[in-house]
Amino acid sequence: MHKTSLKSLLVGCAVLCGAHGAQAQSISVWSRQTDESISVLKALTDAFTADSGIKVETFNTGIDFEQRLARAAAGRTLPDIVLNDTTAMGQMNQMGILKPIDPSKIAGSQDVSTSAWDGAKASDGQFYSVPISAQSFAMFIRKDWREKLNMPQPKTWDDVRKLAEAFTKQDPDGNGKADTFGMAIPGSTTRGYASWFMSSFIWQAGGDYVKQLPDGFVPTLDTPQVAEALTYVRGMICDKLAQPGAINATTGDTLPTFRSGQTGIFVSGPYHIPQIDAEPGKDKTEVVMLPAGPGGIASLSEGTSAYLLKSVKDEDAANKFLAFLVSPKGQEIAMAQGSGRTPIVRLPVNTKVDVNAVRQDPRWMVFKETFDKYGHYMPAVPNWTAIRTVTGEGFNRILAQCDADVPTELKALNEQVKIELSGQNALSASQQ
The missing domain is CATH 3.40.190.10 (Periplasmic binding protein-like II)
Incomplete structure (x- = not known):
C-alpha cells in the first residue's frame, strides 16, 4: 500500500512538474501588426524557438488592438509581452499593466542606439519597453x-x-x-x-x-x-x-x-x-x-517597442525573447529583406546592423539619414x-x-x- 502510494505520488509529480516545466518554457506575445506582417512575426518567433527551445504563442491584429488589451486586462488574460507602437507607452502604463524594464537585464541592450532608448523612455524617466524598431518619414x-x-x-x-x-x-x-x-x-x-x-x-x-x-x-x-x-x-x-x-x-x-x-x-x-x-x-x-x-x-520619428507586462509568468524566458528582438539576428529577420512583406523592424535599433548592407537599397538610406539628423519623437x-x-x-x-x-x-x-x-x-x- 505504501509502495503503491509512493509510486502514484512520483508519477503524479512527474506529470505535474513536467507540465509546469513545459509551461515555463513558453511565452505569449501579442503584436499590433497588419496581416502583411504575420509571416514576418512567425519567422522571428520560429528562429527564437529554434535557438532557445522556448515556444512562443502569438496573436496579432492591426485594427482593435487597444480594445482587446483593455478587455484582456479586465479579464486577467493578458499575455507576457506586447509589441506595439512606442507612442502607446503612456496609455498602456496608465492601464497599470506594464512592468518596468531594467536594460541591464536584457542581453545586448548596450548595442541599442541612444536615440532609440530615449524615444522609449517614459515621462517619469523609467523604461517600460525595449525599442526594437525605429523609423522616420x-x-x-x-x-x-x-x-x-x-x-x-x-x-x-x-x-x-x-x-x-x-x-x-x-x-x-x-x-x-x-x-x-x-x-x-x-x-x-x-x-x-x-x-x-x-x-x-x-x-x-x-x-x-x-x-x-x-x-x-x-x-x-x-x-x-x-x-x-x-x-x-x-x-x-x-x-x-x-x-x-x-x-x-x-x-x-x-x-x-x-x-x-x-x-x-x-x-x-x-x-x-x-x-x-x-x-x-x-x-x-x-x-x-x-x-x-x-x-x-x-x-x-516613430518606432515599435516590446513591452513586458505585469502578467508575465516566466520573466527569464521573456527577457531572452526581448534580447533576441534587439540582437543582430533578430533585427535582420524582422527586417524581412526580400520577402515582399511589411517589415516589423524598419530601421534597426541595433547599432551593429548596417542598414545599407541589409537593404542594399538607397531609398532606405533616405529614411536612415532623416532619422539620424532630423528625427523628432512625439513628446x-x-x-x-x-x-x-x-x-x-x-x-x-x-x-x-x-x-x-x-x-x-x-x-x-x-x-x-x-x-x-x-x-x-x-x-x-x-x-x-
Whole structure:
C-alpha cells in the first residue's frame, strides 16, 4: 500500500512538474501588426524557438488592438509581452499593466542606439519597453509624372506646393482627364491621424505641441509657427490639391490613391516600399527627404517597442525573447529583406546592423539619414494617445473649415490640451 502510494505520488509529480516545466518554457506575445506582417512575426518567433527551445504563442491584429488589451486586462488574460507602437507607452502604463524594464537585464541592450532608448523612455524617466524598431518619414513621389512635367525634386514647402499644383492641373498621366491630385492627405480623426500627419509640418515650421516645465507639461499650440503649418496643409485641401475625402481619410485610405495613380505625393514610412514597388512600380516612383519649412527639415520619428507586462509568468524566458528582438539576428529577420512583406523592424535599433548592407537599397538610406539628423519623437507626456486624440480632432476641424481663423481655433485647442495635460500631470505626481 505504501509502495503503491509512493509510486502514484512520483508519477503524479512527474506529470505535474513536467507540465509546469513545459509551461515555463513558453511565452505569449501579442503584436499590433497588419496581416502583411504575420509571416514576418512567425519567422522571428520560429528562429527564437529554434535557438532557445522556448515556444512562443502569438496573436496579432492591426485594427482593435487597444480594445482587446483593455478587455484582456479586465479579464486577467493578458499575455507576457506586447509589441506595439512606442507612442502607446503612456496609455498602456496608465492601464497599470506594464512592468518596468531594467536594460541591464536584457542581453545586448548596450548595442541599442541612444536615440532609440530615449524615444522609449517614459515621462517619469523609467523604461517600460525595449525599442526594437525605429523609423522616420519621407515623400514617395511619382517620378514619371515629375519628369514628364519637367519639375525638380522638391526641397522646400514652396516646391511641394508647386509640384502638387502641377500634378493636379497638368494631366501628368496623359489620359486627358482631370483625375489626378497632388498630395495624399490623411486628415481623419481616427486614431488621431490628422495630428500624426501634421506633426512633421509643425516641427518644420519651428513649432511644437508642448514644452516641459519642472512641474509638468504645458501646451504650445497657440503659436504663429503651428498656425503656419496648419494653414499650409489646409491650403492643399481647400485648393483641391489633395485627394477628395482627405478630411476623413486614414493612411489605409491614402495608400491606394497613390498606388492607383490618383495622387502623386505620399508621405509615409519605409514600411510601404514593398507595396509601392508592386504598384505603381519601383521604376515609376522615388523617395525624397521631407522638405524644409520655415524652421528647417524635420520628420516625425516613430518606432515599435516590446513591452513586458505585469502578467508575465516566466520573466527569464521573456527577457531572452526581448534580447533576441534587439540582437543582430533578430533585427535582420524582422527586417524581412526580400520577402515582399511589411517589415516589423524598419530601421534597426541595433547599432551593429548596417542598414545599407541589409537593404542594399538607397531609398532606405533616405529614411536612415532623416532619422539620424532630423528625427523628432512625439513628446514624452504621460499619455500621448490622449493628446493625439484631442489634437487630431482639433486639427481635423481646422483642416475642414477653409474660412476658419486658424490662430483663434488653435487658441481654443490649446486650452483643451491644457486641461488634458493638467489631469495627466496631477495623476503622474500622485503615482510618484
